[in-house]
Amino acid sequence: MNIFPAIDILGGCAVRLFKGDYDQMTIYSTQPAEIAKDFEAAGAKFIHLVDLEGAKSGTTPNIETIKQIRAESSLFIEVGGGIRSMEVIRTYLDAGVNRVILGTAAVNDPDFLKKAVETYGEKIAVGVDIKDGYVAIKGWTEKSEHDGMEFCRKMQELGVKTIICTDISKDGAMKGTNRELYRQLSEELHINIIASGGVSSIDDVKALAEMNLYGAIIGKAYYTGAIDLAKALEVSQ
Numbered sequence: 063m064n065i066f067p068a069i070d071i072l073g074g075c076a077v078r079l080f081k082g083d084y085d086q087m088t089i090y091s092t093q094p095a096e097i098a099k100d101f102e103a104a105g106a107k108f109i110h111l112v113d114l115e116g117a118k119s120g121t122t123p124n125i126e127t128i129k130q131i132r133a134e135s136s137l138f139i140e141v142g143g144g145i146r147s148m149e150v151i152r153t154y155l156d157a158g159v160n161r162v163i164l165g166t167a168a169v170n171d172p173d174f175l176k177k178a179v180e181t182y183g184e185k186i187a188v189g190v191d192i193k194d195g196y197v198a199i200k201g202w203t204e205k206s207e208h209d210g211m212e213f214c215r216k217m218q219e220l221g222v223k224t225i226i227c228t229d230i231s232k233d234g235a236m237k238g239t240n241r242e243l244y245r246q247l248s249e250e251l252h253i254n255i256i257a258s259g260g261v262s263s264i265d266d267v268k269a270l271a272e273m274n275l276y277g278a279i280i281g282k283a284y285y286t287g288a289i290d291l292a293k294a295l296e297v298s299q
Contacts, residue, residue, distance in 0.1 A: 063270060063298040064277040066110040066140070066256060067101045067284055067291055069094050069131075071124045077114070078282045082191075082198075082230050084114070090285045095130045102135050104291040109135070110226075110258075110279050113143035117165070120144040122153055132158040142189050142226070146171065151178060155185060163226055165189040166199040168217070169206050179221050187224035187256075188217050192243070198230055211246065218253050224276065225251075228258040239266045241273075248273045262288055264297055271298045 069076045072087070076094040080086035091097050098109055111131070115123045121144065128141060141154055142163030154162050161184070168175045168188045178186045191198045192210040199206050214225055227247060229240040239260040247255050254276035261267065262283045270278045278298070283289040 063267075063275050064108050064256075065106060065267070065291070065295050065298050066108045066277050066279045067106050068110040068112070068258075068279050068281040069097055070112045070114055070281070071127055072114040074124060074127050078285060079114070088285075094127055095134045098131045098135045098137060101291065102137055105295045106291060107138060108277070109137040109139050110256075111139060111141045111143075113141065116144035117142075118144065120146045120150070122150055125153065125157060128154070128159065129157050140187060140226075142187075146174070148174075148178065148181070151182065151186075155182070161185050161187050161224070163187045163189045165191065169197055169199050169208060169213070172220075175222075176220060184223045186222065187226055187254075188222050189226045189228065190214055190217070191228045191230055193230045211250070214247060214251060218251055222253065224254040224256065226256040226258050226279070229260060238262055239270065241266075241269050244270060244275060245273055248275055264289060264293055267294045268297050 070078055071094055075089050076091040076097050077087050077089050113124045138160045140161040141159050145162050145164050146167040151162050193205050195210055197206045197208040197210055197213050217225055229243055244257045256277040257270050257275055258279040261278050261280050280289055284291055
């Protein structure tokens with residue numbers, strides 16, 4: 063299983079939100095590229111970036127920060143946050159990003175999703191953020207009418223190769239991840255599944271690795287010291 067240490071970016075800083083709440087934010091660093099280099103030094107091969115401002119605006123306000131991370135590391139970079147147009151996809155890919163994550167747009171604009179997958183293939187992933195069993199959109203600020211599991215199945219049928227699935231109720235809460243959700247996804251789907259939200263201990267990492275998931279995202283647990291990244295990389299193999 064691949065480990066994706068995460069950096070959430072807002073105003074050029076590395077931050078974390080509690081359960082997606084912009085009013086409950088902790089700033090961890092004003093130099094996200096330095097954190098990315100720390101990830102790489104620990105042995106990471108991948109990094110998960112989220113532009114929190116882009117998630118609301120649909121633009122790329124932190125593109126220069128992401129370009130700096132690209133320039134200063136050799137990590138496989140995936141980026142999400144408000145990617146709702148082919149132009150924004152091209153902006154990120156031209157900047158050296160390896161994979162972009164569609165969230166709100168995958169829910170609200172299926173034609174755009176289809177075009178993106180047809181054009182860019184495996185460079186397109188879909189972020190499925192689940193709140194009370196339903197897919198949440200617009201930076202987690204709204205809940206859609208789509209059942210989470212059904213939506214994941216639909217993404218597979220459309221040819222999406224990678225899903226990043228987040229249980230919002232677990233995100234940043236440091237109370238463990240939703241193992242049952244990921245077990246169900248791993249058993250019912252045949253695509254790359256990245257677990258996100260609440261991965262807060264080495265035991266969580268071990269449990270997810272045993273499900274043969276493609277990846278797991280480690281966010282707040284890294285910054286608080288609850289998970290040693292090198293150890294997580296070791297037990298995930």
